[in-house]
Amino acid sequence: MAASIRDVAAAASVSVGTVSNVLNRPAKVAPETVARVLAAIADLGFVRNDAARQLRVGRSRSIGLVVLDAGNPFFADVARGAENRADEADMAVLLGNADEDPSREARYLDLFLEQRVNGVLITPTTDDVPRLKRVQDAGSPVILVDREIEGSGFCSVAVDDVEGGHLAASHLLAAGRRRLMFLGGPQSIRQVADRLEGARRAVDAVAGATLETVEMPALSVLHGRAAALAMLEKPAGRRPDAIFAANDLLAVGAIQALAIMSGVRIPDDIALIGYDDIDFAAATVVPLSSIRQPASLIGYTAVDLLLKELAEPGGAHERNVRFRPELVVRESTTG
Structure with a gap:
């Protein structure tokens, strides 16, 4: 007993x-x-018996974290940073993988409310502000991670993805590329839309440059590979001379299809840049240029914001933290 x-x-x-x-x-x-x-x-x-303690005090020592895709190393690094800050505050992080599915995301939000978490960190699949407001109104502050929703009133930690998209496309254009392709996922995901917007701004500023958009159902290696193989069915003269992938997983899939399966020379025939700068980016068969986000710092800062919000709801502390992206150049764009 x-x-x-x-x-x-x-x-x-x-x-x-x-x-x-x-x-x-x-x-x-x-x-x-x-x-x-x-x-x-x-x-x-x-x-x-922590469950009994929660009933007495009305709150647990846990924080809910809902990410777009737990299989993406970027979000693994975000979670690691969140865990490090939570551990400093004697709290634990409960991870939910939305898998880019709004209904699955909603179920995790309900579960975290049932668990009386201290707060929710979330990279939302959509801009469904009312649903997030219901979580906050139930007593669990919401911190947006790798996202901002303008006018929502939520605290957030993000990277300027429009600037990141502009950096990526500008790098390709500066290398002399003029037929760019943006390889993305669903544009309902705000990060994808913002990175595309930044790329469009860069392309529009260069005479003779064009930007083709390819939207895939998910931001995965398999979808990157499929998109690149479909692109190779076009005559050589109609193919892009550069690809900007909305994340590194798509870019890795494209590299597999181009350099390994089809013998396309990267970057001689097609230059390629990704986004996130996951650890694996430097170890691909052609080391991948990418736009770096401080993933671990994003997670750490999100929990720090939550703790400040718990101590002083709506207080004078900084409520929206925005980091700047960084261009990391490797062989996939420079040869």
Whole structure:
């Protein structure tokens, strides 16, 4: 039979209230008493009933994190940064993978509310502000991660994706490329739309430059490969001389189709740049140029914003943090 808090109190010769203080407010208890209670906990193998504690205090020690695609290393790094900051605050991160599916995202939001999480960090699949407002109105602050929704009132941590798209296309144009292709996912995903907008601005500023848009159903390696193979069915003169992929996974798939499966020379025949600068980008068969986002810092900062919002809802702290993207040049665009 599992040891109870009363068993710990009896073993340490203290009251149940003292054991509770040791577990929740140790600064209120004399150090020698804390040591005695902790020794009793260790001897008895006591594990606190956190579900019961949540019912009493109305809140857990957890934070919900919903990402677009847990299979994308970018979001793994975001989660790692969030976990590091949460650990500093003696909290834990519960991860939900929306898999670019709004209905799945909604189920995670409901689950996190049932778990009474301290707050929700989310890279939303859509701009469904009312749904996120319901989460916040239920007592769990919402922090947007890698996204902003203008006028929503939510705190956010993001990168300027319009600038990032402009950087990527401008780099290709500066290398003399004029027939660009933007390889993206659903434009309902705001990051995809913003990166495309930045690329369009760069292309529109250069006489004779064109931008073809290819929209795939998901931002995955398999879809990048399929898009590149479909592009190769065109006559050589109608193919792009450069591809800007909306993320590195799409770019990796395109490299597989072009350099490995089809013998296309990168960058001689087609230059290629991705977005996110995941760890694997530098290790592809042709090292991938990319637009770097500080993924781990984004996650860390999002939890930091949440903690400030919990301490001072709607307070004077910085509410919208925006990092600048960085161009990382490798062999896929320079040869």
